[in-house]
Amino acid sequence: MFLEQILARTRLDLTERQRLLPLERLRERAAAQPPARDFVAALQPEPGARGLRLIAEIKRASPSKGALAPDLDPVVLARTYEAAGAAAISVLTEPHFFLGAPEHLSAVKAAVGLPVLRKDFIVDEYQVYEARAWGADALLLICAALREEELRRLLTLTRQLGMEALVEVHSAAEAQMAVAAGARVIGVNSRDLVTFSMNPFLIRELRQLIPADRILVAESGIHTEADARRLRRYDVQAMLVGESLVKAGDVRGQISRLLRGANQAVQVKICGLRHSEALRAALESGADLLGLMFYPQSKRYLAPQQARQVLSASGYLALAEQGQAVPDLVGVFVNEESQRINELAAELGLHFVQLHGSETPEFCARIERPVIKAVPIRDQEARAEALRYAPVTWRVLLDTPSSGYGGSGQVHDWKLARSIAAELPVLLAGGLTPANVAEAIATVQPWGVDVSSGVESNGEKDPQKVRSFIEAVRQSSEQLPNLQVIGH
Template sequence: MNILDKIVADKRTEVDLKKSVIPVSQLEKSVLFGRPTISLAAALRKSDSGIIAEHKRRSPSKSVINQDLNVQDVAKGYENAGVCGMSVLTDSKYFGGSLDDLLLARAAVQMPLLRKEFIIDEYQVLEAKANGADVILLIAAILEKDKIKRFSELAKSLHLDVILEVHNEEELHKSIMPNLDMLGVNNRNLKNFEVSIETSKTLSKLIPDDFVKVSESGISSIEAIKDLKPYGYQGFLIGENFMRTKNPGVAAGEFIGNLG
């Protein structure tokens, strides 16, 4: 069993438990459930930098990244830096995040927020909406085609943007469908955790222009972004690069400033 299989198995247990405690009707009564959302795809289309900055405390591959910062301070710093949106990890066991992180970020800023989660159930899409997300992530590696269709249709009915993450050509071909706004290419090989932006370059020509192309993982330098822009990428998800610093907002601002 690889790390992704373990995460999904634990996630099923977690979601079943949550469903038994907080019914869908309660999620739908949330103050934030009726909130108008902000489109990340639209922000990326008109941005020069295309930076989506992440809040990530730890990860299975790198263990502790940064446990010392308040999520609301990170969110404000990122917004002041001029990022297009913020990705908030909400998985607790493997990444040290929570839905409270999403709520606190939402209370602090007006920019688009992506709930970064291993979504395996419609319930989690409703949870995202109820806790202030504007965007959900669907991961092709853990979802069959019919679930990608169902979850993306539900998200669109809630006015949430959808980014679909793929790692290879096979995942891409099974996943392309109309209800997606963005296609994210993850440059990390899930089997050995090696990272190569060549993955983004190879898959770029297979992604229709209707979708905003986003490159994820291994984007730690200005050169990497300049290298990928000719391939049609308009979004760049950066997590550890900023979170490893004492002030991620300042780091993001300097990075964007140097992009020119």
């Protein structure tokens, strides 16, 4: 197994370095370093903004992919990263599997003004002193390589030397271990360090285990604007990216695309899907969320068994089983019992629950999945109503009032919606179509948009309208200022 091989070689190399440079002399070198740069502050949003930061990595190779960019110049690349908007730089120092070196870290630290992270397999206090002696401002601690008491000891020493640690997890147990140890910066690595297989939704599964006061970093498998947009969906504070940067012919352009996806691109939810053809069109067009209606009085109602059939026939389930980054599933309910909602969410694998009835904030808190709560935009009271739900929901959906429950197909006061969107990450619904969604986004600047009847013909989803709607959203997102909104 890769991890065991790397750790065995790491310990062998460590023994030799300890022989060549005794710990006391290493401590002296560490103490002689200027104070470390603030890694935590670099990953936190600026005042008044909530943005996703980039930790850009200097990475020549990996065990799973082999040589990536074996001849890259660490200093030239680091300066490019800094100029393109990275918040911190990660430097591999492991020489055998990643072609890293301590000299890379020291040279990068001298060349840029950003915090620099030592990326390695750290299992001993000697390596913590090494990191500081080489100029590191932060270092990586991997839960899979450490026992809990070892993690605590190394984390304590790291902070005593003025550095901070990125504590990496790969499972629920490791996430709980990191939180219990007091980790301030927790990285969820979507790549299994034993098999090197990818789980693009691991961060979604672990998100609720990590307190809001910790900085959450997404690691591995971040290549496209869509990948970064998905991280924005899970309220991540930072992303660590290596492979897609070092292999990019245009590094600045790749960073720009990732930051646009993470901080600016508007999420798209296609709601009321009933047939596999329309769901497949939403999949192929790059929808972010797929809404399934479980309100029996709705004309778009899907019985649970029908939902499974539609998901299977569309290819959604097969793609998910293959580890593809498919859209999230949202179950829409109206005044349903909380126990029934939780049962259906577990049975059907729903990722989010949308409530469109008279559910109270207390009711929302009983739902085991993150909640989207619909709030009608009637008058100025809508702002107070949205803020009332914000503490117990994942997102608030702003919709047009109707005589019943669900969408009306009519637009509402977008200026009022804008005043709410300035305070909360909202989903905008109500009368959106391929023709007006660009104007709606420019006016409201929402976190996401939700459409149902606006992409229908004769009461059924129209695959061409679905494609046109998503294309219009993507084009309009590029015209927006950098919203830098990830959650609340």
